[in-house]
Amino acid sequence: MSYADAFARSIADPQGFWNEAARAVTWSRAPGRVLDRDDAPFYRWFPDGELNTCFNALDRHVEAGRGERLALIYDSPVTGTVRRFTYAELLAEVARFAGVLRDLGVAEGDRVVIYMPMVPEAVVAMLACARLGAVHSVVFGGFAPKELAVRIDDARPKVVVSASCGIEPSRVVPYKPMLDAALDLAAHRLERCVILQREQAVAELVPGRDVDWAAAMTSAATGPAGCVPVKATDPLYILYTSGTTGLPKGVVRDNGGHAVALLWSMHNVYGALPDDVFWAASDVGWVVGHSYIVYGPLLLGAATVLYEGKPVGTPDAGAFWRVIAEHGVNTLFTAPTAFRAIKREDPAATLLGKYDVSSLRTLFLAGERLDPDTYHWASEKLGVPVIDHWWQTETGWPVAANLRGLEPMPIKPGSPTVPVPGYDVRVLDGDGRECAPGQEGAICLRLPLPPGALPTLWQDDGRYVGSYLSAFPGHYLTGDGGYRDEDGYLFVMGRTDDVINVAGHRLSTGSMEAVLAAHPAVAECAVIGVADALKGQVPRGFVVLKSGVEADPDVVCAELVRAVRDEVGAVASLKRVDVVPALPKTRSGKILRKTMRGMAEGADEPVPSTIEDATVLDVLRPVIAPPREP
Ligand code: COA
Ligand code: AMP
Numbered sequence: 034m035s036y037a038d039a040f041a042r043s044i045a046d047p048q049g050f051w052n053e054a055a056r057a058v059t060w061s062r063a064p065g066r067v068l069d070r071d072d073a074p075f076y077r078w079f080p081d082g083e084l085n086t087c088f089n090a091l092d093r094h095v096e097a098g099r100g101e102r103l104a105l106i107y108d109s110p111v112t113g114t115v116r117r118f119t120y121a122e123l124l125a126e127v128a129r130f131a132g133v134l135r136d137l138g139v140a141e142g143d144r145v146v147i148y149m150p151m152v153p154e155a156v157v158a159m160l161a162c163a164r165l166g167a168v169h170s171v172v173f174g175g176f177a178p179k180e181l182a183v184r185i186d187d188a189r190p191k192v193v194v195s196a197s198c199g200i201e202p203s204r205v206v207p208y209k210p211m212l213d214a215a216l217d218l219a220a221h222r223l224e225r226c227v228i229l230q231r232e233q234a235v236a237e238l239v240p241g242r243d244v245d246w247a248a249a250m251t252s253a254a255t256g257p258a259g260c261v262p263v264k265a266t267d268p269l270y271i272l273y274t275s276g277t278t279g280l281p282k283g284v285v286r287d288n289g290g291h292a293v294a295l296l297w298s299m300h301n302v303y304g305a306l307p308d309d310v311f312w313a314a315s316d317v318g319w320v321v322g323h324s325y326i327v328y329g330p331l332l333l334g335a336a337t338v339l340y341e342g343k344p345v346g347t348p349d350a351g352a353f354w355r356v357i358a359e360h361g362v363n364t365l366f367t368a369p370t371a372f373r374a375i376k377r378e379d380p381a382a383t384l385l386g387k388y389d390v391s392s393l394r395t396l397f398l399a400g401e402r403l404d405p406d407t408y409h410w411a412s413e414k415l416g417v418p419v420i421d422h423w424w425q426t427e428t429g430w431p432v433a434a435n436l437r438g439l440e441p442m443p444i445k446p447g448s449p450t451v452p453v454p455g456y457d458v459r460v461l462d463g464d465g466r467e468c469a470p471g472q473e474g475a476i477c478l479r480l481p482l483p484p485g486a487l488p489t490l491w492q493d494d495g496r497y498v499g500s501y502l503s504a505f506p507g508h509y510l511t512g513d514g515g516y517r518d519e520d521g522y523l524f525v526m527g528r529t530d531d532v533i534n535v536a537g538h539r540l541s542t543g544s545m546e547a548v549l550a551a552h553p554a555v556a557e558c559a560v561i562g563v564a565d566a567l568k569g570q571v572p573r574g575f576v577v578l579k580s581g582v583e584a585d586p587d588v589v590c591a592e593l594v595r596a597v598r599d600e601v602g603a604v605a606s607l608k609r610v611d612v613v614p615a616l617p618k619t620r621s622g623k624i625l626r627k628t629m630r631g632m633a634e635g636a637d638e639p640v641p642s643t644i645e646d647a648t649v650l651d652v653l654r655p656v657i658a659p660p661r662e663p
Pocket of ligand 2: 527528
């Protein structure tokens, strides 16, 4: 089927289209109905179907005689370890850990928070939850205790699974003290923690509450657990993502639609095959990790690479090439920032010459805008198609892509190409009318969203409707702005809200502002994302001090940088806060963040007509503007 036919059918007849795709999944009860529209705008895919996602990711490959195939390759330059698991081995681990969780009282529908570094046990824990019909919520290891506590309070887990430490190139990061601090901060009281001890920093366990991973796995009392069939519409996981406020949004993923959509995307978007080695160089704490380190490749029966390292510094800018060569990687998926880091250290890609990367067929990039420089560099050095594709935590899989399996299309640098079948992408102006080609507007998706995209937010239907469905009735608001060209190619220009993207990590300026505002010397504050050559964007903070405050502004700024690191996490990368006499505001009191961003990036910002006091811009300019090149 051509792209045009597939796309047209997916929009005109979504039920027929996804019913066919659903046949690739093994159901314990095949769905009789495909799409339930009765509670619109809450749509449910495969409402009467039943399945187990872990069965589809592991058991069925073993039952099909593929148990000796490689499932998971753990490559950890920070510990000097490589471990390989076949499907049969991974299944045995997962079934056993599911037994551990079951014995700790975890049952269908219970939540389990997973706060772990990039170790195989993180994947095992996720799949073990899926096996039991429990709901996992993975929290990225770079988040600080307070962020973890907020997520624990929202998800109310029965058990937390964590590790004694994570390993960053420059330091060992003890996770357990952060977990203990989060549990102190959280109002929710959970029953048990399972802790993976790593030799780089052994953690103290709290008697009666904490269970040692290794001891539990080898205990004679623990037997493996089988797969619990769940409804297709039951939640598989909750993944918190940054919204415009400090409170993260709990994106819910269902079981049935997710399995169908991911499996479809592996073939049609990524052009992946069951014997492939697929490497998503991300982290299990992000959606890319959920969809394309864990579930997508395993649903397909491919081998997935779990990489505990960085593109540079572990040990050098040849790390990615080494992994491709050593494991025969066919598809690499990462964020453009990783390639910018490699290019900065090894602009001529001399280290590439040391490795045979001929197994690589395609490089996929997402998570932030792919700048043309990085696109051209990667294409030229690797000599394979470099595919920009656009999606977000909420959608769970690509919204716009060059569909390598379905019908490869000519690449236009700067564009993630065309809408993926299932996604009725519309670019709307402020009045909800469709923009003409080339005209920029809000990128929206006409409802219903396809399988795999979020059905709602965790226990907050109201926020789901308020955040995504209210701006343009009948449409989901992506939060990104952009346009389509005459050929229907989509161009994504950036967020239209207060979400920023730092090294491919999605962060809320609102959560950083909440930390700045809590400082006793601060009267007002704003955090904006400004362009950065390596990370795409980095946050910068601006504060107005309370009148009469005598503290040294430099000391206050250093305290604020520290506070954001401690309360949001190192990953926020807020390195600079400036004291300013005032913030530019509209007459109704709204801070003019867009104007500030333009000034910080050195643009000639027009004075907005809504500004309350234009002289504020003059006093701000010397502080906010980048130094001019001599
Ligand atoms: N646990 C604890 N701390 C973590 C962490 C984790 N899982 N991940 C990152 N951090 C810390 C880092 O150590 C760093 O701390 P520092 O300020 O003390 O140096 C801080 O958070 C920022 O980390 P990072 O954003 O990774 O920046 P970096 O300067 O260390 O590295 C890159 C820059 C570009 C090499 C790195 O961001 C990268 O590899 N990006 C790839 C993109 C990616 O994986 N995106 C995910 C979505 S696809
Ligand atoms: P996340 O939810 O963390 O995956 O972040 C999603 C956001 O990242 C999107 O809303 C975009 O702002 C940005 N993004 C992801 N992929 C791309 C891309 N290919 N081009 C431009 N922006 C992107």
